Amino acid sequence: MKSKIIIALLAVVTLMSCNNNKNSETGEQEEHEGPEGVVFLNPQQREALDLELGTFQMRNLTTMVKTNGEMQVPPASSAEVTAVIGGNVRDIRVFHSDKVRRGQTLAILEHPDYIKLQEDFAELASRLEYLEMEYERQKELFENNVGAGREFQQVKSEYNSAKAKHQGLKARLQLLHLSPEKVKEGTISNSVPIVSPINGYVNEIDVKVGTYAGAQDMLFEITDNSEIHADFMVYENDVHLLEKGQKVHFTAANIPDKELTATIFAIGQEFEANARAVHVHASLDETVPGLIPGMYISGHILTDENYTRTLPNDAIVSEGTKSYIFVLDEEATEAEHGHEENHAGESDEEHGEHSGETQEGENNEVMAFRMVEVITGLQDEGYTEIKLLNPLPDDTQIVMNTAYYLLSDLKKDEAGDDD
Known part of the structure; x- marks a missing residue:
């Protein structure tokens, strides 16, 4: 994973260096300075970083019981033929x-x-x-x-x-x-x-x-796998938190990248002698192909309904005591497009060429990402609670996976301006 990230960062740096060299070779000494705290990425840079955009996710990070178990079928759905x-x-x-x-x-x-x-x-x-x-x-x-x-x-x-x-x-x-x-x-x-x-x-x-x-x-x-359900084990110190109807979020061994949900319909009334844990049975909220009895599963039981705004950990970056995320800045993006269009038009007039139309199409794909300060809260299962200092629209597009590298690029640009 680290090697892939390093390669992606090197690719972005290389692309930026190529752009700078191209400007030097063509004698263009002026550089457009964007708004403070904004990073511009062209399509090649976004592809090199494998950048992903998304929105805030509402998750329960307050009271959860971690658990594991296996997929099972009811006794009536399994038969030994003699x-x-x-x-x-x-x-x-x-x-x-x-x-x-x-x-x-x-x-x-x-x-x-x-x-x-x-x-x-x-x-x-x-x-x-x-x-x-x-x-x-x-x-x-x-x-x-x-x-x-x-x-x-x-x-x-x-x-x-x-x-x-x-x-x-x-x-x-x-x-x-x-x-x-x-x-x-x-x-x-x-x-x-x-x-x-x-x-x-x-x-x-x-x-x-x-x-x-x-x-x-x-x-x-x-x-008969049509009645398959999740059979979890919960230790005795957490049993008092359980109730029928609670939701369970879990992953299965053969589909680790997909989070499944189930609803508790039965709670065991006696402890397993060795494990000091009870069986908790939960029915799947949707039909999931590929699940078979005995398959290992792990997840967490939501013991209340206190959902909060969250983002993946990779969407958050820290600098000193402060935390930041990067959001798509549509105004800065449009302004950058206008700047590039004007610059392309001036180049056409100077050189008497029409190549500006092609460059305009490419430059229009540049996207601007603005750094926004946030306050972080609880963390669990790769997600962190987010508290906003200033409100953002619900449909705000957020960088989900490369916040660290956008911050690095921003600091590099600031260091270059100081020089």
């Missing part, structure tokens, strides 16, 4: 990072146990039909005092037991995504699908074709 009943992996139908929808087939398992389960269900379904008919017959006889109560109770017990077992097997088939109705009709499958329980992206695949997947083994991990 097999209900273990089986051998026959086919894998997704790849890492694939987007999947709820109910989509991720893999196919096969095992003799699946066949046995369907056979048991089909056999029991047929027996249940017989037991139901027998139960109704014995019930009618019992109610008419024809049949014995003992026989009725025995048939009733068998019927209820078979009915409960039938419902259990039916539920197991449904968990395996097999149709009980098709099994009743005699359609038996030797494989079952493993499906995604949520919409999201495939983050992990822990199976291979041909391997046995147990009922407790994690086969896939699916994450």
Whole structure:
């Protein structure tokens, strides 16, 4: 960074020297003196400095809690997919990072146990039909005092037991995504699908074709990033400052140059044992692509609404005990343009040439920047509070990044005038 700044300063000095040499070679001894405390920069000098213009920014620098954490998704937005009943992996139908929808087939398992389960269900379904008919017959006889109560109770017990077992097997088939109705009709499958329980992206695949997947083994991990939020850690001495609805300004590891904002919606009610800190959850104020769970984030929580006028630290320069900024002086800029136009016109008359039109176009791009004294206040995150001694319009254009070099150039010019 320092090397770039030094190169930029050398470039500006070189440009200024070239302009002075050009004036000497052409015999022009007069120099136009601008207003005191004003620096003039042509387009080449501004480009060499990479000069940026901007306006005051309202930021909260009074009461802030610094924090860090990581991006997370709610528990309902993350799923580990397992097999209900273990089986051998026959086919894998997704790849890492694939987007999947709820109910989509991720893999196919096969095992003799699946066949046995369907056979048991089909056999029991047929027996249940017989037991139901027998139960109704014995019930009618019992109610008419024809049949014995003992026989009725025995048939009733068998019927209820078979009915409960039938419902259990039916539920197991449904968990395996097999149709009980098709099994009743005699359609038996030797494989079952493993499906995604949520919409999201495939983050992990822990199976291979041909391997046995147990009922407790994690086969896939699916994450829905659409509900991603910021999970911050706040130490115990700052917890009393937190409230739901407060704003958090933070940056993420993969986009460090962009400041993101979020709103606190939940504050943890217990401390992490080792860190002595609580979790603070904040929802993003806007959709930001590229954020993934586990990504490191850092920022600050605004615990009040006392916003103040600020500028980047590079926009402020100090001389002695005073602080200054540089603002675009439109009057001085226009006056400089008028001076250059008159000077170009005189040159045309002396030399009988029309080259002044070209020089006029170039000189019109010269910009004047006036040094303005300010009072600085609090500093945080690369910004400083600014208090104005004299009011400035809200849309005033301010030099945001090279105030030090403009001051150096101004002092150099003043030293040259003294000589």
